[in-house]
Amino acid sequence: MLYAGVYRSTIPYGRVIKMNIEEIRKLPGVVEVIDHTMIPGAKKHGVIFKDIPVLVDDMIKRVGDCLLLIVCDTKEALRNALKAVKVEYEECEGVFTIEDALKEGAPIIGDGSNILYHIKVKKGDIGQGFKEAKYIVENTYYSQMTEHVFLQPECAIGKIGDDGLVEVYVATQYPHYDREEVARCLNLKDEEVRIINTAVGGAFGAREDINPQCHAALAAYITKRPVKVLYDREESIISHAKRHPMKMYYKTGVREDGKLCALEARIYGDTGAYASWGTNILRKSALHATGPYVIPNVFVEAIAVHTNNPFAGAMRGFGAAQVPLAIEAQMDMLAEKLGMHPLKFRYINCFEVGSVTASGQVLESGVAIKECIEKLAEHDSIPL
Secondary structure, eight states, X not given: OEEEEEEEOXXXXXXXXXXXXXXXXXXXXXXXXXXXXGOSSOSEEOSSSOOEESSOSSOXXXXXOEEEEEEESSHHHHHHHHHHOOEEEEEOOOOOSHHXXXXXXXXXXXXXXXXXXXXXXXXXXXXXXXXXXXXXXXXXXXXXXXXXXXXXXXXXXXXXXXXXXXXXXXXXXXXXXXXXXXXXXXTOOXXXXXXXEOOOOOOTTTTXXXXXXXXXXXXXXXXXXXXXXXXXXXXXXXXXOBBOOEEEEEEEEEOTTSOEEEEEEEEEEEEETSXXXXXXXXXXXXXXXXXXXXOXXXXXXXXXXXXXSOOBOOOTTTTTTTHHHHHHHHHHHHHHHHTOOHHHHHHHHBOOTTOBOTTOOXXXXXXXXXXXXXXXXXXXXXXO
């Protein structure tokens, strides 16, 4: 068994001028040092857009981008080799906030634009809706980047099977996607790669993007020997996707009778250096922006924005976890202005069977929020 590890960038944006690859190759226990020129197939991967480098061949876009794959015959030799890597960078000015990324003249992190995705959801007449409002509440909310911290850090073993197939043993959420990505990287057919899904010690979305799979397969393919890649906790946190931090502007109106009449929202998600699931997550945020409430007049925009921050992707809730912070805070404030108990306010505005969402979906079954509120009200003796 050989052991492989990745040397990762220590700058968020720039280029590699040179690395001491030949020096590393001469160190005791080093079997091979692999850079992007040795990849036989595709040099980038991604669940939707192929933009994440297996090994960087052009621009570094975040701290933690993979620069070199080092293969050694012992764990100690691998640790020593990774410590001995020296990199000369040409560092560029990056962008680290949504606001800076959207400024005119900002460095372009994405494919021709820092806007990865932009969706609008419209229903009714938003101007007329606010004219009907007795009270209007307007606020901006922020949610933070979140790490999954699953119990089992990433690990993969690559080997050439007895039948000549490239095999990768890995804990993953998408073995079929992994097979496609490994095959693309090695310039093989899908049927020439076998992914064996081991016990998964937690995932929560972070194992949807490729991490050690291509590296273990590439090292085994080049050396023709079994190779193990194992992350410690620090590398795990640096390497994989995070929950999208979001900036959410909300303006919500309510009539004198307690019925919601208008909602306007603009939601910005920091998708970081790479796309991952950013399009799907901001779409989900837009569709859930109104919460479980009937609102006749709606205008929502959701925008996924590239920065040089860690890339954001899938995490439990998939874009529906951030917006309740905003919509439910708005509901509490409107209830307070009306002098109405917040549970009753939600009860008279919430979805029921037959309700139509802001996106036009008719809820035909499985809508039990009124029943839930009734049980809560009964438990606490709250009149509805």
